[in-house]
Amino acid sequence: MSTTSSPAPLQGRQIAVVGSGYMGGGIAQLLALAGADVRISDVSAEVAAGNLERIVAEATQYTADGLFPEGAADVMRARVSAAASLEEAVDGASFVEEAVPEKIAVKHDTLRRISAAAADDAVIGSNTSTILIARLAEAVHRPERFLGVHYSNPAPFIPGVEIIPHPGTDESLLPGVEEIVRATGKQTARVNDTDGFVLNRLQYALFSEASQLVEEGVATAEDVDTIVRTTFGFRLPFFGPFAIADMAGLDVYEFCFQSLQGRWPERFATPTALAELVAQGKLGTKSGGGFLDVPAERVPELVAYRNKAYVKMQELLAELGPAPIHPAEPGETEQ
Template identity: 65%
Template sequence: MTHTIAIVGSGYMGGGIAQVLALAGNQVYLADISLEVTEKNYQRLIAESRDFVAAGLFAEGSTALLEANLHVAATVEDAVAGADFIEEAVPEVLAIKHDILARISAAARPEAIIGSNTSTISIGDMASAVIHPERFLGVHFSNPSPFIPGVEVIPHTGTAADVVDRAREIVHSTGKQTAVVKDVTGFVLNRLQYALFHEATQLVEEGVATPDDIDTLVRTTFGFRLPIFGPFAIADMAGLDVYNFCYASLQTGFPERFATPKILTDLVDAGKLGTKSGGGFLDVPAERTADLIAYRNKAYVAMQKLIDDLGPAPLH
């Protein structure tokens, strides 16, 4: 099923989201602060698509599909008037968000879903500007949106359950995956990303390692696993008793920073040690352990082959 979609904000993020949704067969209408800006960004998206096709990043025929499905709207109101789903992708300033969301919700059909691509601003704080706020939620794509497969979906406390389901269906129709998280400061993606970055900067400031060496370790050790497994799957496979011991060791130098999470201690105390015991964070059945290990090994070899084929990133 295809939809009529409006993207308000045609810059780098909004334009990329528009490409994703238009390539999935939806009729997508772009709007920005002026018709001139929107037309300029539309032409950039078409030219960019040609480059992506030539590089093998977009499928053959993608540019023609974009030209058929992606449209320039003269105003925000024109873009949203007939839309089933509207994605706001304007600058990360609450006052600007409030102003544009008020315009969107006044001009949109009352049943139209309104999403925001914010990565930092509370969805609940923005919802106050929306008429019928039960149809409003965060739909957070990552940069570059045509190529990053995950989307963070953030309902506020008043978002209707069916709105969450419908928004996820639209995102899933593009081939992307969603995770639904609560409307808390930083949501999930950025809390995790910035927690890692904070610890990395501490290590540099303390003279423990250089940025280059830290990047090398992240890429080639635990970060190497992350495209295949998330942190809970990795912990289950390592053994939660091992994690519990490592926390105790880390506390000898950093007692507060690395306090053992209660949820981890509770599982260990209950004898749930991860895949070795058949129960943990993800509760993988013990009889699936051999299959999981075989998949893990195959995935890591394939990952290394991909990296070898790509060659080193042009950072130096």
């Protein structure tokens, strides 16, 4: 991470993070590095104080590892404080991020307390992974100021954040929330309120299929992981599933779906949108139209970017070496 000083975009903002475990603590670190004054709270003042010590210690280690800028621990000491109670933490905060455990009763109780104690115009976000935002909103006073703000673990280092309004959310608040999140160096995506949102519907669909492959004896868990990492997963840091399909050819995708349907007709039914595009002759980048409609004149540039990106990724992986999942080989240095 660069150590060059830059303006703190959230300077002067007071923000509360309720739930100061690893997710909440990581979010607090990001907000503090962006210039906000952050109060954290937890089930007790003692737990919050202990988590503040961990947040500072982590920042020290992350700096030593080159992951946080120089002086990050001092920023934590100056800008993050442990409140004696939830009510103290949210007092005066313009934005509150709830990050308590993924249990609806716990979240409901926490959100009731937050919305009772916070200013009426304070915006409240929930870092929930799968629970419907509308369901959580039932516990919020003035639910129009409530939405999902879903960071991924580890929060300091995963760049994507889901922004999830429920049907009653005041949409005029969304740009301001996105501004806060982007100030922490993240990329935001607006997602409609549905079980699992986008991230976990996709993540768990992949895990379900991977588990079935292992249960059927098609491959070991280790070999499934290798295939995912070194084939389609290798593309995913640069391209989402629609861009990948457009580059592969939507007619190819339709043919593959038809092949899979011979064994699993329901599980691999051809998506309607895919079939419609193919019927219209929109086959992806090779035809100049597809899911993303990449302009024909940009296709050579896209191909060049793709090839360079994959080579750079391979170089990075070679530099990092294998993940320390298995016992070290003889003569190998443990990471």
